[in-house]
Amino acid sequence: AQSVSQHNHHVILSEAASLELGCNYSYGGTVNLFWYVQYPGQHLQLLLKYFSGDPLVKGIKGFEAEFIKSKFSFNLRKPSVQWSDTAEYFCAVSSFNQGGKLIFGQGTELSVKP
């Protein structure tokens, strides 16, 4: 069965610090990968997605992620975080022809200190 693991449960950074959130998945076939963000009290919003092609994908608000197939990883990065990036971040995976279901990681709570 597919699974997604996010190793960092809570990350605390100061503004302007660089961010990297880890995500690993287990699935032997072709996958599609997503990062979602949930601001306090809000619903999940798509940050970025990877389906195929260039393994370095850019999303909204200056976020990017790199797909490393050999490591089954899809880590999220941002060079310089802002206080407004305080949120919970979820990595998710889907596979072909499985009804579009997403399997989510446990989430990483990011707190950015001004």
Add this chain to the structure above:
Amino acid sequence: DAGITQSPRHKVTETGTPVTLRCHQTENHRYMYWYRQDPGHGLRLIHYSYGVKDTDKGEVSDGYSVSRSKTEDFLLTLESATSSQTSVYFCAISGSGQGNSPLHFGNGTRLTVT
């Protein structure tokens, strides 16, 4: 934002009572999903639908049933609510079941079972 409305937004109910949550979409998407969000677990799929009257179970379906009589509405029913079903419930929609289309989420329903 995708046209997804969840109702009610908040509900408090007693153990043993039935509860129905509603998800309404205006995007005419074929695929609809119910997830629950709990701290430390991320989002977990309860049930999903791939068309009118076509539904299937997710990873945490026990104690829940769903119905989809129209494209735009997907109902989640807790047959006899228990305290372990206290959670935030999110509905999501997708235009594709191939896994290569992101899910769009509603604003959630916060359910408390006392």
